[in-house]
Amino acid sequence: MAEEFTLSVWRGDASGGHEVEYRVPKETGMVVLDALHYIQHNLAPDLAVRWNCKAAHCGSCGAEVNGVPKLLCKTRMDDYAGQTVSVRPMKTFPVIKDLVTDVSWNYQVAQEIPPLAPTVPAPFNMQQIDADRVQEFHRCIECFLCQDTCHVLRDHHGRDKYFGPRFMVKIAEFEMHPMDGADRVPLLAHEAGVNMCNVTKCCTEVCPQHIRITDNAIIPLKERVADRYYDPVRMLLRRLSGRKKAADAPSSTSVAT
């Protein structure tokens, strides 16, 4: 008989559910999503799982594999040789069905963030070294695995207090854009709740795009908030110059480690 993998997949909906065991023939290089597709095509056609690209580009297929938030299309079955592989939906978001959760809150948050407000018209004159700093944030595929992991959202239901790591990355992307002229520091300090983050770095650990969320996005943003609200010298400077960037520039260079 051909070799098999055993998966235990959470099946259910908003009213509840449980794990169901499935056996899937082994194939070289198989990822968890391949195994789920086998189940869907042959054993349970109504098994709900999101995916689009199957190449770790789109961020649709986030779920928890043996308790760890992962992309299903990037997680190899042979990483779990000899074990039953448990697959469950992301815990932080309400379940719709099986592995599919309601992530609409994230899209509502996205709407709160003021977009880029260029100070000059395109084409921009921008050096690669300046681009480098923000391009890291542009790698985000909005898989929301970091949102799933962050204890503020996961364990403390802090949705009304904190936008979550994904949106710190998004705010950082605009805030650190060399041509941006908007001011998102009050947003960060209040609605976005950057201070809710206590720098545990769990989000960075699960990010499939290897974005250094805490070090490169959140900490510099926290410093901007601190400079603005708690540093009297800068506050005065800002009032005198009347300009946002003038007051912020020194702080951003000092944290670019």
Add this chain to the structure above:
Amino acid sequence: MKQETYETLDYDIIVIGAGGSGLRAAVAASEGSGLKVAVITKSLLGKAHTVMAEGGVAASFGNLDAPDGWETHFYDTMRSGHFINNYRMVEIFAKEAPDRVLELESWGAVFDRTPEGRIMQRPFGAHTFRRLCHIGDHTGLELIRTMQYKAIHTGIDVFQEVTMTKLLISHGRVAGAFGYFRADGRFVLFRARAVVLATGGWGKVYKVTSNSWESTGDGAALAFRAGADLMDMEMVQFHPTGMVWPPGVRGILVTEGVRGEGGLLYNSEGERFMQRYDPERMELSSRDVVARSIFKEVQAGRGTPHGGAWLDISHKGPEYVKMKLPGMYEQFLTLADLDITKERFEVAPTCHYTMGGLRVEPETCATNIPGLFAAGEVACGLHGANRLGGNSLSDLLVFGRRAGMGAREYVAGGVALAEVDEAEIGQEMERVLAPFEREGGVNPYHIHERLQEIMTNHAGIMRSGEILEQGLQKVLELKEEARNMSIQGSRTYNPGWHAVFDVENMLLLSEGIIRSALERKESRGAHWRTDFPDELPEWQKINFVERYDGEAIRIRTEPVKEMPEYLAKLFTYGKAPGLVKQSEKKEA
């Protein structure tokens, strides 16, 4: 059966599809117009197929090669399309692409830079100059994310995970669209004064494909059933370099950027075989040529262990490869246990793009149905018989915008909401729910797998009259069998149920592909017929146009429009216009 209900939503303009073209269309329709605009997508926002684009977006800035300009971009696109493109679309496209890319920059996209601080451009197959603006190898992600955030700040309503199953027509013009919410299976009617289709291509009809599950041609099939014209359906692009091994990743794209950045192709005998097929352009020849060359090498017994060719970029060094191709590096490392900075890897052709689609007016993207517009991969005319790499992303921006403006102007003409026929809606709900009623029918996934098998063997990279005829019979038989697709479970997020409609759409379009492929008795661009191996001048003068009457597909020919003199002149120098400019400069 209990009385079915549906929700009704009224809009000025609905855009079906939230890929690059749909989002760009929605922004153009909505920004400053005061119109009520909705975007509808069958997946989540920001996940559409566009997100997968890697290599870049083509625009003739000439940031690295100064002699580049719209004329040369026009020239390259017409040549690669083997001259059955709509010249006017190509002209608009080549002229407008740079402005559309700059717009993206001002909305937040951050492209890689040149030492002078301008947008970096990389070389790509059959582009005369370095032309593809990019951000590493995730340009599509940059495009869709930028458009997504632009769109949500433009007052557009977004409907995520909603599948449209029918386009509604009233007294010869568009009235809206009907479908269901995937999450709970509720029905929804969108009444609209104009509809823009931006639903992408149908690469999922083939077994080995780089396309996402969404590429099932819904928009093309819906419009076809509603009476719209499809054109150039025989033209399907096979990208030369898809992953080959392990089995689960077969077909996943290896960006042309690998060759753009210096990657070399070898056969099993260690020979750079492109020498044999296109000694001038070698690895950077056009996609149809490279794909066919790999195919021929494998047929001649010079293939790699799993039936492909070797691609090698390791000579560029780890630093460079990781900087320019970070996604590729990671993709091979995690999915194939292979370090491309050290080792060569296997590649083989994979279905990638559908050049055919809805026939549109170049200026407005209007189809032959009043009020119905189309842009992006679902539309047709720009790419002719073969699409150039990077030209799709700029297509989305240029014609997405034009479709949005076209719809806006049409609505400004004062059309009212058309009435919708209740009985028709009732029938549609019944049709959509029917798979739940049938018992012991066929599994839609299995029908899909069989369709992919047939299309790959009978209408794939290599075709002949006989093979196509057999394929047509098989598709028609499968279509009969598919009438009996059945599913179990509830209407709550049920992928098996959703697959039924994808499959129905693909069956219709597959028949369309084969019928046009049978008619074109020559080889041109992506369409390669072993029984007619030559490209013949008389076929350069026609496009095949298909129409569906609900029973049968009818084909007619349409003359390819002739270029005016100022454009025709660009092909008389014996080389690309930009190269002429360059050599004149040198002489002076």
